[in-house]
Amino acid sequence: MIEIKRFNSKDSDFDSNLEKLLSFENAQDDAVELTVSKILADIKQRKDAALIEYTNRFDRLSAVSGKDFELTQDHLQQSLTALPSSQRTALEQAAERVRSYHEKQLMHSWQYIDSEGTLLGQKITPLDRVGLYVPGGKASYPSSVLMNAIPAKVAGVKELIMVVPTPNGERNHMVLAAAAICRVDRVFTIGGAQAVGALTYGTETVPSVDKIVGPGNAYVAAAKRRVFGIVGIDMVAGPSEILVICDGRTNPDWIAMDLFSQAEHDELAQSILLSPDAAFLDQVMHSLNRLLTEMPRRDVIRASLENRGALIQVHDLDEACAIANRIAPEHLELSIEQPENWIDKIRHAGAIFLGRNACEALGDYCAGPNHVLPTSRTARFSSPLGVYDFQKRSSLIQVSQQGAAKLGEIASVLAMGEGLQAHALSAEYRYKN
């Protein structure tokens, strides 16, 4: 029996129980911070020499030159060719769908001229160079390459540099094949804080980038936090989460498997089901117990469901939506009739899966939208990774003679009010001198 929590929203202690269920502190580990700080400083100072030392040590390699870390486009193509055709086709189809969705996110420059003849606008420019971190070993996911590389390429990033560690020299061909499909420009077999340092400061071999994206372990996350400001970073993700709202009329095995699909990621992953139908919650509980034995990752799934999962009986779907907004989940499934009628009630969620067919796994791989989504309630203020994360805006201001007089007077009054006389004079010169 899985010991998953069972709550009822009408219980007096529900609020505090929910609070406790959601609470997760991404505690910073002092030892990790210290190690990372040293590695970054060392890479900044000694560049390739330090990068070679750390990589040889941590990944048990014997590189003698920074050049030993670079994989050529031929390497990537070989990995693509070596792939079973079903996998290659699946990767290519997923890439095509992801590209097609993301193309709709492209921002375009605009400008207009106001009634005084002053031109105002917003110029859109892609980032010059982006670093994509891909974890090595068991958490090395080709889908992650697609989801990070494609928006960057669609944005028009000129040079996309991927880093992926190869512990003991082992390469993940599916990851390299994905890099080939996404036309990643350069790949280096480095990882950890030393890879983040190399991408931030540049070495003789690895060029410095303007932004670093992609998931990583605690060392990578700590390194990204530290270099933020020198380069841009994407979000530092917490454990993955799913919230399913079901009216009780979806096959309970489907819902159970959706909860598993989140739980199998990680013992800290969170799977929560809300339903107004108590009998349905019982059925899902039954499915969970029956199906668990078939799952190769059952130990992780059990730990995740028992640590952080919950089945919650709610009064009705309106209340379920209110609770969803409070949770602000990374993934939200609305496994209900006419889900389109409920979208407006959802304010906070990374991705919303509408209807009984739309399971999270489709979104994870190939529906089109990005699978890099805000976790740990950050959907209250942040968004999925997108093309917009690889484009930036510059304001444009061109002032007519008439505008210089009109705007200059306003600016002069306000600048004097703030005690900034040079600001005032700089504006006044344009229409008085």
Added chain:
Amino acid sequence: MIEIKRFNSKDSDFDSNLEKLLSFENAQDDAVELTVSKILADIKQRKDAALIEYTNRFDRLSAVSGKDFELTQDHLQQSLTALPSSQRTALEQAAERVRSYHEKQLMHSWQYIDSEGTLLGQKITPLDRVGLYVPGGKASYPSSVLMNAIPAKVAGVKELIMVVPTPNGERNHMVLAAAAICRVDRVFTIGGAQAVGALTYGTETVPSVDKIVGPGNAYVAAAKRRVFGIVGIDMVAGPSEILVICDGRTNPDWIAMDLFSQAEHDELAQSILLSPDAAFLDQVMHSLNRLLTEMPRRDVIRASLENRGALIQVHDLDEACAIANRIAPEHLELSIEQPENWIDKIRHAGAIFLGRNACEALGDYCAGPNHVLPTSRTARFSSPLGVYDFQKRSSLIQVSQQGAAKLGEIASVLAMGEGLQAHALSAEYRYKN
């Protein structure tokens, strides 16, 4: 004589000199970090009680209840009414122009249906509640209220909470009047790390928010960095910068005053002029020396120009643009003929001022675009504050029966390739069961 640096791009040591000129480390102060960490923990735990203690101590007040910190809408209206009519008009006109520009930034939801009948989209939602930090004392700028509050309101943020400390009980009426004009919903007279803590965790009096924006001192910046992740934050800004590119045919007094207008902010502010015309650089030097004596803030201006300013002779305007991209300045003035022909050469700048009339001061107050801009070379990867910072996106996925089969097969192959069997089964259930 102002001892401002003078470089020539053809000198062999120019690259290293430029590097040195730009280098600025926003060093973290351990004592500040420790103080901030304690204050945040204390506010989280003791809420209003701690907030009252810190505020009374740091701002020399004698509040007895959290309610003592709230200013009513009547207070704000009184400040607006008390303002000289020239200031009120200037604030209102600036607000109107800023609003009009920012309305063009609004993002809108979209969706489409693919060839298999699967609906994909992006839903736009404003943030629920935003906190706006406004510094007290001498750096308390009403223009900052406009530039932060208006994009939030245009985005549709339901509740905008402003905090502004009142050291010794002194209120800045122009700041409060700006809050009235921007229809800020609630105002609390608190500041420092304790205000950031209150907005993050909520107290009995101050509601918790989803994002905190606005400038502040080292304590406020450290507090914002620490709470990032629990709430969203805007960028942590470095010293302000201007880069002027001039063809040598603008009135040198105008250019000198533009350099002053940046330098007068702060001894760490940076003003750099690029021109291919050596004689013009001499004229500007002359203007700087002549005009400095008239400036009330001449001590700050001199220190800033001598610490971090430079006049740089370049080969031509093409080279000037290349150097501008390397500097990625917060503000860039193209004080040249036909500036529109040069826009495409500029890839990295927060705001681009085109032509001889467009001085930075107009953009600081009233041209329309935001004056909160990326500093310290972060224009390579980030953008001006905008309406988009107060809206967020959720992905929408609704899968047809045909789509479930097609997408399910792709997802299943990729999930098995990644060793995630529950993901594969969850997708397969939708078309096999």
